[in-house]
Amino acid sequence: MRAFAGTSQLLRLILKRDRGRLLSWILALxxxxxxxxxxxxxxxxxxxxRSELIATFGSNPAYSALLGxxxxxxxxxLTVWRIGVIGSVLIGLMAVLLVIRNTRDEEESGRRExxxxxxxxxxxxxxxxxxxxxxxGLNIGLLITVGLAALGLEFGGALGYGAGVGTTSAxxxxxxxxxxxxxxxxxxxxxxxxxxxxxxxxxxxxxxxxEIEALGWLSPIGxxxxxxxxxxxxxxxxxxxxxxxxxxGAIAYRLASRRDxxxxxxxxxxxxxxxxxGLRGPVALAWRLQRSSLLGWSVGxxxxxxxxxxxxxxxxxIFGGNPQLAEVLAALGGTxxxxxxxxxxxxxxxxxxxxxxxIRTALRLRAEEEGLRAEAVLATSTTRGRWMASHLLFAFLGxxxxxxxAGLVMGATYGAAIDDVAGQMARVLGISIIxxxxxxxxxAATAALYGLxxxxxxxxxxxxxxxxxxxxLGQILRFPQWLLNxxxxxxxxTSTASEISAVPIAxxxxxxxxxxxxxxxxxxxxxxxxx
Amino acid sequence: MSxxxxxxxxxxxGHTKAxxxxxxxVSTGEVHGFLGPNGSGKTTTIRILxxxxxxxxxxxxxxxxxxxxxxxxxxxxxxxxxxDVSLWPDLSGGEVIDLLGRLRGGLxxxxxERLLDRFDLDPTKKxxxxxxxxxxxxxxxxxxxxxxxxxxxxxxxxxxxxxxEAEFRMVINEERSAERTVLxxxxxxxxxEALCDRVSIIREGRTIESGTLTQLRHLTxxxxxxxxxxNPSDLHILSGLHALxxxxxxxxxxxxxxxxxxxxxxxSQLGVNSLVSHPPTLEELFLRHYRQDSPKS
Ligand SMILES: Nc1ncnc2c1ncn2[C@@H]1O[C@H](COP(=O)(O)OP(=O)(O)OP(=O)(O)O)[C@@H](O)[C@H]1O
Ligand SMILES: [Mg+2]
Numbered sequence: 028m029r030a031f032a033g034t035s036q037l038l039r040l041i042l043k044r045d046r047g048r049l050l051s052w053i054l055a056l057x058x059x060x061x062x063x064x065x066x067x068x069x070x071x072x073x074x075x076x077r078s079e080l081i082a083t084f085g086s087n088p089a090y091s092a093l094l095g096x097x098x099x100x101x102x103x104x105l106t107v108w109r110i111g112v113i114g115s116v117l118i119g120l121m122a123v124l125l126v127i128r129n130t131r132d133e134e135e136s137g138r139r140e141x142x143x144x145x146x147x148x149x150x151x152x153x154x155x156x157x158x159x160x161x162x163x164g165l166n167i168g169l170l171i172t173v174g175l176a177a178l179g180l181e182f183g184g185a186l187g188y189g190a191g192v193g194t195t196s197a198x199x200x201x202x203x204x205x206x207x208x209x210x211x212x213x214x215x216x217x218x219x220x221x222x223x224x225x226x227x228x229x230x231x232x233x234x235x236x237x238e239i240e241a242l243g244w245l246s247p248i249g250x251x252x253x254x255x256x257x258x259x260x261x262x263x264x265x266x267x268x269x270x271x272x273x274x275x276g277a278i279a280y281r282l283a284s285r286r287d288x289x290x291x292x293x294x295x296x297x298x299x300x301x302x303x304x305g306l307r308g309p310v311a312l313a314w315r316l317q318r319s320s321l322l323g324w325s326v327g328x329x330x331x332x333x334x335x336x337x338x339x340x341x342x343x344x345i346f347g348g349n350p351q352l353a354e355v356l357a358a359l360g361g362t363x364x365x366x367x368x369x370x371x372x373x374x375x376x377x378x379x380x381x382x383x384x385x386i387r388t389a390l391r392l393r394a395e396e397e398g399l400r401a402e403a404v405l406a407t408s409t410t411r412g413r414w415m416a417s418h419l420l421f422a423f424l425g426x427x428x429x430x431x432x433a434g435l436v437m438g439a440t441y442g443a444a445i446d447d448v449a450g451q452m453a454r455v456l457g458i459s460i461i462x463x464x465x466x467x468x469x470x471a472a473t474a475a476l477y478g479l480x481x482x483x484x485x486x487x488x489x490x491x492x493x494x495x496x497x498x499x500l501g502q503i504l505r506f507p508q509w510l511l512n513x514x515x516x517x518x519x520x521t522s523t524a525s526e527i528s529a530v531p532i533a534x535x536x537x538x539x540x541x542x543x544x545x546x547x548x549x550x551x552x553x554x555x556x557x558x
Numbered sequence: 559m560s561x562x563x564x565x566x567x568x569x570x571x572g573h574t575k576a577x578x579x580x581x582x583x584v585s586t587g588e589v590h591g592f593l594g595p596n597g598s599g600k601t602t603t604i605r606i607l608x609x610x611x612x613x614x615x616x617x618x619x620x621x622x623x624x625x626x627x628x629x630x631x632x633x634x635x636x637x638x639x640x641x642d643v644s645l646w647p648d649l650s651g652g653e654v655i656d657l658l659g660r661l662r663g664g665l666x667x668x669x670x671e672r673l674l675d676r677f678d679l680d681p682t683k684k685x686x687x688x689x690x691x692x693x694x695x696x697x698x699x700x701x702x703x704x705x706x707x708x709x710x711x712x713x714x715x716x717x718x719x720x721x722x723e724a725e726f727r728m729v730i731n732e733e734r735s736a737e738r739t740v741l742x743x744x745x746x747x748x749x750x751e752a753l754c755d756r757v758s759i760i761r762e763g764r765t766i767e768s769g770t771l772t773q774l775r776h777l778t779x780x781x782x783x784x785x786x787x788x789n790p791s792d793l794h795i796l797s798g799l800h801a802l803x804x805x806x807x808x809x810x811x812x813x814x815x816x817x818x819x820x821x822x823x824x825x826s827q828l829g830v831n832s833l834v835s836h837p838p839t840l841e842e843l844f845l846r847h848y849r850q851d852s853p854k855s
Binding site: 135211212295296297298299300301302303306307308309312315316398399400402403404405406407408409410554555 | 612629638642644655658663683684697
């Protein structure tokens with residue numbers, strides 16, 4: 028028990044330091060299903076409206092890949108379908124990030140050592156982080172249950188939804204706990220943890236799209252939909268996810284007791300005694316620091332794009348049950364038209380992923396400054412402008428690499444299915460890269476925040492989350508058009524590349540240039556802050 | 559010729575006034591000690607000199623240029639060792655040394671090899687695996703391997719063992735022979751005594767003393783113990799005497815440097831049988847300056 032001494036003090040410390048963060052996550056993640064259900068009550072009040080929706084999307088593999096299958100026709104079941112998977116991914120993200128932040132990051136900063144010498148046992152930090160995150164998950168689950176029940180939805184389903192969310196958070200908290208033990212740095216740990224989350228998402232999507240149940244069962248995100256809240260709950264699935272969470276947690280503790288403070292389970296290899304001739308200049312340094320993250324995110328986006336491309340051929344089946352509509356559609360441009368819409372939608376999802384990469388990469392500036400490594404570089408003859416540009420280069424171009432890759436892979440996989448690889452690659456590439464100006468608005472906003480108010484850079488993530496909510500829920504919630512227009516992604520989400528007019532693109536690029544310029548001039552003027 | 563000249567520097571962080579009219583003058587070719595209690599503003603001054611912070615008021619000039627405006631050009635001619643050395647976790651020490659040297663405009667590979675050898679540093683380890691002392695050595699080798707005009711060292715030996723500390727002193731003495739200017743912030747008094755031509759002592763963001771160690775010693779008290787033939791009880795009328803204790807014919811006191819002559823003259827009138835005098839130790843000197851209640855000049 029000595030190993031757990033001090034857990035409660037650490038708990039209080041985490042609650043004090045992270046209360047804003049925790050509260051935002053809890054309110055956002057509990058709010059999303061509640062407002063969705065509330066909107067659906069109005070939107071799909073009649074049985075007819077609901078069955079129309081189900082007839083359109085219900086068994087379509089392409090939309091199953093995106094959102095998961097529809098298991099029932101009640102408001103609750105439709106809410107689970109529309110928002111359950113996205114919610115699970117966000118819950119998983121919260122769990123992984125918060126656990127690593129309060130374990131490996133603390134250790135890396137040396138603050139843990141300060142505590143380690145006091146009465147804090149070796150398992151106390153991991154325990155405190157897991158408890159906080161699971162408690163947050165529990166709170167979210169509870170709020171969802173109460174909220175959905177208060178809207179008049181069936182209580183059993185509401186309970187299932189809440190419990191499913193709670194166990195999902197526990198599973199990914201344990202995943203974060205393992206990732207924190209494996210690697211030496213917080214950055215690498217986040218890479219492993221978020222990578223595992225991405226893999227879970229892709230396995231679920233592939234399983235649902237190709238109707239391979241086994242694949243879906245391999246994914247903790249798949250368990251949430253398979254729990255089937257509001258569609259005859261299969262309560263035993265909760266047992267499965269609880270058992271897996273406990274098992275993964277046990278592994279995290281095993282790993283933690285086997286390694287030294289500050290070290291990871293994976294050994295650190297020796298490096299070269301001299302720098303390679305190419306390692307000169309800030310860009311070479313930024314490449315060295317950014318390359319593994321660029322590769323990891325590209326692989327993730329590539330896999331997701333391949334999956335979307337593969338299922339795109341099935342989009343045409345949407346109106347299979349409605350020959351009249353299909354005829355009208357054929358007159359308007361046929362299946363191409365449908366796949367355009369589909370690719371525009373998936374392109375939007377991939378663009379949000381690329382946007383997350385871009386924000387993270389731009390915020391490397393902040394990490395370098397806080398870690399006092401920027402100081403070392405800026406005390407040489409490197410100008411502030413060149414140093415800043417070296418990292419922003421990867422934020423801007425990295426996003427471009429990802430969207431080009433996404434377009435090519437989606438086009439190639441879809442083209443292979445319909446025997447038109449070259450043609451489809453060109454077409455889907457166009458739909459995909461049209462998203463870039465919107466992504467770059469996020470990048471430039473992050474840079475501007477960094478230049479003007481480096482302590483407020485977390486706002487960049489809030490923007491991404493806000494744009495995600497506007498894009499995913501804006502229509503459903505019938506937000507006014509001006510609000511929807513606030514998201515840069517709304518201006519590039521037209522269904523075909525040829526429909527995009529130059530004006531919004533030019534405006535977005537203008538915003539990008541303005542914000543980027545602002546970031547440079549602000550950063551040149553301000554003090555370098557110490558940690 | 560002055561390499562660094564700072565006058566009336568003021569810098570606040572919110573409500574904290576880190577610098578409050580600081581002055582500092584470092585002549586070309588000297589090793590200048592920069593001393594003061596924790597939080598007195600040494601690192602803040604250095605960060606202003608490096609163009610990392612901008613002063614609120616006052617002027618600073620470095621190698622004939624403005625630290626903020628001409629940062630890039632000036633940085634080619636200087637090297638900096640921070641007090642808190644933080645390395646890139648995945649770069650080896652050798653890579654960091656080469657990279658920082660190249661970013662500065664080049665380094666002397668032979669000198670680098672010699673320094674690695676003298677500081678007994680393994681350059682193949684990854685940044686995250688170095689100990690505190692070894693991280694500091696990486697920064698020292700990176701700074702010393704370029705032949706620059708000015709070295710700015712902020713508590714560079716905090717983590718070094720005595721062997722390495724001795725090596726560091728030898729290296730700095732060689733740099734002095736090579737006519738390099740060094741600004742050395744340090745809490746290690748023996749190091750300051752061994753290396754510095756002149757020192758500046760600051761407290762609460764203000765310079766309270768500046769000069770050679772001999773001059774500074776001169777500014778402080780000498781303690782005297784003596785046995786005299788006459789009655790020493792009249793001594794207390796002398797000015798500049800402190801902690802006077804009279805026990806029959808034996809007397810002990812401390813005396814300010816400027817009153818030493820008068821006190822000795824008075825003693826010899828009483829007929830001195832024996833006399834022991836202690837010059838102020840460096841510790842006494844600094845403690846007196848560091849303490850809150852010491853007079854500000
Ligand atoms: N970025 C900052 N924000 C707020 N306060 C700061 C900042 N940097 C320094 N200070 C404050 O300015 C004062 C001077 O700090 P500085 O680091 O210059 O001291 P120092 O003489 O180098 O001390 P030490 O001997 O401990 O290294 C301190 O009170 C410190 O808390
Ligand atoms: Mg300092």
